[in-house]
Structure formats: structure tokens, C-alpha cells
Amino acid sequence: MVATTTLAKIHIAKKQLAMDDDAYRAMLQSVGGVSSSKDLTALGAAKVLRHLEKCGFKPLAHVGRRPTPTADRKPLVGKIEALLAEAKRPWAYADSMASRMFKVDKLDWCTPDQLWRIAAALQKDANRHGR
Incomplete structure (x- = not known):
């Protein structure tokens, strides 16, 4: 199962790169081998993120200190x-x-x-x- 933050990064990249749904799904199929990001493996998600970064996605630097949550949070x-x-x-x-x-x-x-x-x-x- 892929972490929620990884899936969120993929969707943020999709929006940042202004990908329409057809192009996004085609990219998922060719790079990750799936038609939906929820079906990605951890390896597939990493491949998709690397591909999106090569296409121009720039992850935002986090400003401030991220909380250190317990497992339930x-x-x-x-x-x-x-x-x-x-x-x-x-x-x-x-x-x-x-x-x-x-x-x-x-x-x-x-x-x-x-x-x-x-x-x-x-x-x-x-x-x-x-x-």
C-alpha cells in the first residue's frame, strides 16, 4: 500500500503540470502499469513521482516544522x-x-x-x- 502523502504528491504534481485526466491516466498506465493511482505499489509510485519530476514537477519545500505524529494520528x-x-x-x-x-x-x-x-x-x- 502506498502512503497517503505519496498519493497526495502525485495528485499535486498532476495539478501543477496541468495534466488532463486522459493524459494522467495514460502516464499512470505507461509508467506505473495501473490506471488509477490507488492501485500503485510503492515501487510504482516512486517511478511515477520520478517521471513527474522529470516532466517539471517541483515539490514544494515545507515551511516550518512538521509535527511528529503517533501512529493513530x-x-x-x-x-x-x-x-x-x-x-x-x-x-x-x-x-x-x-x-x-x-x-x-x-x-x-x-x-x-x-x-x-x-x-x-x-x-x-x-x-x-x-x-
Whole structure:
């Protein structure tokens, strides 16, 4: 199974390179051997990311310190990371959301339920802005 953050990077690259769905699926088939990114193996995902970088994808540098989540919070933090990267926002943005929404100073200190709510708010913002 491929990590959520890896799949998010692939989708961010697709958007950054302005690939239409047909071109994206053709690339997945030729490079990764699958028609959907959810079917990629870890090796296939790595090949797809290398190919996208050769095509001009430039992964965004993370601004700020990434939280170190426990196992139960890792998928939520990965989703938040992907949404922040897509919106070109720093980790401090998520910290300020935690502060505003829950009166918690750092994303590190949020409960899984609070992380889920932050991810949902970021997803609503992405939908609103067409990301």
C-alpha cells in the first residue's frame, strides 16, 4: 500500500503540470502499469513521482516544522500536510487553525478528532478555491 502523502504528491504534481485526466491516466498506465493511482505499489509510485519530476514537477519545500505524529494520528497529519502543500501554506497556518478552532497552541497537541476537523476545514477551503 502506498502512503497517503505519496498519493497526495502525485495528485499535486498532476495539478501543477496541468495534466488532463486522459493524459494522467495514460502516464499512470505507461509508467506505473495501473490506471488509477490507488492501485500503485510503492515501487510504482516512486517511478511515477520520478517521471513527474522529470516532466517539471517541483515539490514544494515545507515551511516550518512538521509535527511528529503517533501512529493513530499519522494519516490525519499526512492529509493536513498534503492540503497545506497544495495551498502553498506553511505548517504555522495549521498551528494557527488549531489555536483559533480549539485554543490549542500547536498542531502536535491536537486530539485525533481535532486533527480530523482541521483536515475537513482545509478540504472545504480547497474545494471552495477549486483545488
